[in-house]
Amino acid sequence: MSEWIGHAHFWTFIFLLLFGLYVMITHKNLIKKLIGMYLVQTSIILFFLSLGAKKGATVPILFLSEAPVRPDSYANPLPHVLMLTAIVVGVSTLGVSLGLVILIYRRYKTLEEDEILRKE
Amino acid sequence: MHTALPALIFLFPFLSAILMPIVGRVNRRLCQPVTVLALGGMGMVSLLALIHLLQRGPIRYPFGGWAPPLGIEWVLDGLSSILTLLLSFIGMVVAVYAGPTVHKKLPTKVTPFYTLVLFLMSGLTGMVLAGDFFNLFVFLEVASLSGYALVAVGEDRALLAAFRYLILGTIGASFYLLGVGYLYAATGTLNMADLSQYLSQVPYSKTVLLGLAFIAVGLSIKMALFPLHGWLPDAYAYAPDAVSTLMAPLVTKVPLYALIRIAFWVLGVEALRDRFPLMVFLGWMGASATIAGTILAFMQPDFKRMLAYFSVSEIGLIMVGISVVNPTALTGAILHIINHAFMMACLFSVAGAAIHRHGIGKVFELSQLRGKMPWTLTAFTIAFLSMIGIPPTGGFFSKWHIILGAIEARHYLFASVIVGSSLLTALYFFRVIQKTFFDGNAKLDPPPLSWWRMEAPPAMLFGMGIFALGILLLGIFNAPIISILMAVALPRNL
Numbered sequence: 001m002s003e004w005i006g007h008a009h010f011w012t013f014i015f016l017l018l019f020g021l022y023v024m025i026t027h028k029n030l031i032k033k034l035i036g037m038y039l040v041q042t043s044i045i046l047f048f049l050s051l052g053a054k055k056g057a058t059v060p061i062l063f064l065s066e067a068p069v070r071p072d073s074y075a076n077p078l079p080h081v082l083m084l085t086a087i088v089v090g091v092s093t094l095g096v097s098l099g100l101v102i103l104i105y106r107r108y109k110t111l112e113e114d115e116i117l118r119k120e
Numbered sequence: 121m122h123t124a125l126p127a128l129i130f131l132f133p134f135l136s137a138i139l140m141p142i143v144g145r146v147n148r149r150l151c152q153p154v155t156v157l158a159l160g161g162m163g164m165v166s167l168l169a170l171i172h173l174l175q176r177g178p179i180r181y182p183f184g185g186w187a188p189p190l191g192i193e194w195v196l197d198g199l200s201s202i203l204t205l206l207l208s209f210i211g212m213v214v215a216v217y218a219g220p221t222v223h224k225k226l227p228t229k230v231t232p233f234y235t236l237v238l239f240l241m242s243g244l245t246g247m248v249l250a251g252d253f254f255n256l257f258v259f260l261e262v263a264s265l266s267g268y269a270l271v272a273v274g275e276d277r278a279l280l281a282a283f284r285y286l287i288l289g290t291i292g293a294s295f296y297l298l299g300v301g302y303l304y305a306a307t308g309t310l311n312m313a314d315l316s317q318y319l320s321q322v323p324y325s326k327t328v329l330l331g332l333a334f335i336a337v338g339l340s341i342k343m344a345l346f347p348l349h350g351w352l353p354d355a356y357a358y359a360p361d362a363v364s365t366l367m368a369p370l371v372t373k374v375p376l377y378a379l380i381r382i383a384f385w386v387l388g389v390e391a392l393r394d395r396f397p398l399m400v401f402l403g404w405m406g407a408s409a410t411i412a413g414t415i416l417a418f419m420q421p422d423f424k425r426m427l428a429y430f431s432v433s434e435i436g437l438i439m440v441g442i443s444v445v446n447p448t449a450l451t452g453a454i455l456h457i458i459n460h461a462f463m464m465a466c467l468f469s470v471a472g473a474a475i476h477r478h479g480i481g482k483v484f485e486l487s488q489l490r491g492k493m494p495w496t497l498t499a500f501t502i503a504f505l506s507m508i509g510i511p512p513t514g515g516f517f518s519k520w521h522i523i524l525g526a527i528e529a530r531h532y533l534f535a536s537v538i539v540g541s542s543l544l545t546a547l548y549f550f551r552v553i554q555k556t557f558f559d560g561n562a563k564l565d566p567p568p569l570s571w572w573r574m575e576a577p578p579a580m581l582f583g584m585g586i587f588a589l590g591i592l593l594l595g596i597f598n599a600p601i602i603s604i605l606m607a608v609a610l611p612r613n614l
Contacts, residue, residue: 017298024291033287037287037291041294044297047298047301051301051304082310086297089257093286093290096269096286097268097283097286097287097290100268100286103272104283107279116280117280120277
């Protein structure tokens with residue numbers, strides 16, 4: 001039981017990923033599809049960040065000292081750096097997609113996918 | 121100096137993409153020549169790099185001087201230099217070709233168009249050169265984002281097609297990223313060479329297998345492997361003609377290249393043969409894609425849409441070549457990546473020219489072009505002969521090698537699937553030829569006084585001429601090309 005609770009971040013990640021995919025598949029509204037897409041991206045960011053976390057570790061800033069460095073006492077900074085980049089990628093994807101949605105709304109005056117298909 | 125060649129190749133399209141808005145502000149007419157020059161320069165440097173590495177071996181460029189497992193490195197070896205050469209050449213010729221159609225269809229958007237084209241090219245170049253899993257993801261997204269924007273510029277349902285492409289493309293990229301996360305969790309490294317060493321020493325854990333599966337699915341969405349091809353037909357059919365001419369040859373090939381890189385260089389040949397059934401699965405996907413793509417293509421009345429489905433079919437064919445895991449088939453697959461780029465570029469440029477001059481976009485209306493666009497129809501015929509695989513066109517030799525490789529590996533079913541789809545293509549194409557050239561009942565407009573006024577504009581003719589010539593040259597000089605490929609582009613111990 002404690003193992004299950006200990007992996008809470010992992011269960012959250014799985015839930016967010018599947019929920020995001022579910023929202024994308026089931027909803028007809030384009031904005032809701034985008035929300036689902038963003039949930040999927042966010043869940044992966046959460047997954048990466050949880051890889052870098054350690055119990056009792058602190059921020060990975062190394063002060064100059066004579067003492068040997070103990071990697072256990074610092075959080076792994078690499079996933080954070082990767083996810084900074086992934087967040088930038090996600091934001092630009094969201095920017096392009098919202099631009100597309102604005103153009104679609106201007107042309108079809110609706111954001112419901114079935115109505116758009118009917119107007120073709 | 122020569123260690124910086126990989127970065128130099130990338131800087132040509134990337135810097136000119138950044139400078140393009142300034143160029144467009146000075147004079148909009150300069151945008152096209154600058155694009156052509158930038159891609160030409162990239163091609164020259166790629167050629168230099170290829171010659172250099174034939175003599176002295178692969179070039180590795182660590183960014184910022186940080187040594188590889190910690191820093192990000194770019195690798196320019198035989199395969200990646202051939203790919204950058206292909207990218208720059210096709211990109212350059214399409215940039216020449218695009219002039220008239222961009223001028224006609226997108227007169228107000230010339231500057232953004234060429235900016236996005238250059239960003240797309242730099243994203244694809246980055247993917248080809250990346251020696252690091254996360255770096256590959258970033259450039260995958262750079263290329264895809266420019267692709268979404270370029271598709272959205274088109275007419276009719278282009279916006280919706282671009283939106284679907286974006287949704288599916290983002291899911292593909294997210295799956296790829298998730299797979300990279302699993303690999304990182306299992307091994308603690310992102311560098312391809314480093315990861316390869318690690319994976320060759322330990323048994324594959326569930327984490328590694330799951331990561332590889334996610335990566336394979338993510339890349340399969342990006343390369344439109346059947347049945348994950350849903351975004352491709354709409355995107356190519358509704359994109360502006362110049363854009364589909366640029367994207368069809370290149371955008372699906374580069375994820376395919378990434379898969380080859382990961383499978384043969386990171387996992388290694390032994391792992392593919394003995395430890396991990398990924399290739400068997402991908403081979404079956406490829407075989408079904410070959411057949412399904414061909415059959416779906418026949419049902420499309422729209423010319424560009426038909427070509428898009430043929431593209432799906434050819435991706436499957438290349439995938440079969442990869443999945444067999446032997447030198448003959450892999451050479452065939454790499455050669456077919458090159459051939460397919462030329463064929464698709466040629467066919468889409470024919471489609472673009474027919475629409476540009478006469479507004480003809482249906483397959484069986486091509487007979488209207490008889491006597492009006494003789495050179496265009498010649499290019500169309502050459503490209504289609506290559507699609508079927510009739511010598512001396514390039515398509516024959518790559519298909520031949522893939523079939524030979526499949527037979528060597530005793531995958532007789534794969535071999536027969538390829539032959540079957542070629543026969544189907546031939547049947548269909550001869551019907552198109554018959555309708556186009558020999559159908560006496562076709563209602564033709566009164567014969568034109570001078571065909572050169574009805575023929576495509578010179579820039580477009582030049583583009584499709586180069587592609588058609590390329591198809592023939594790739595076929596005629598297949599022996600030296602294959603020996604170069606065999607020498608530099610194959611992984612060790614295959």
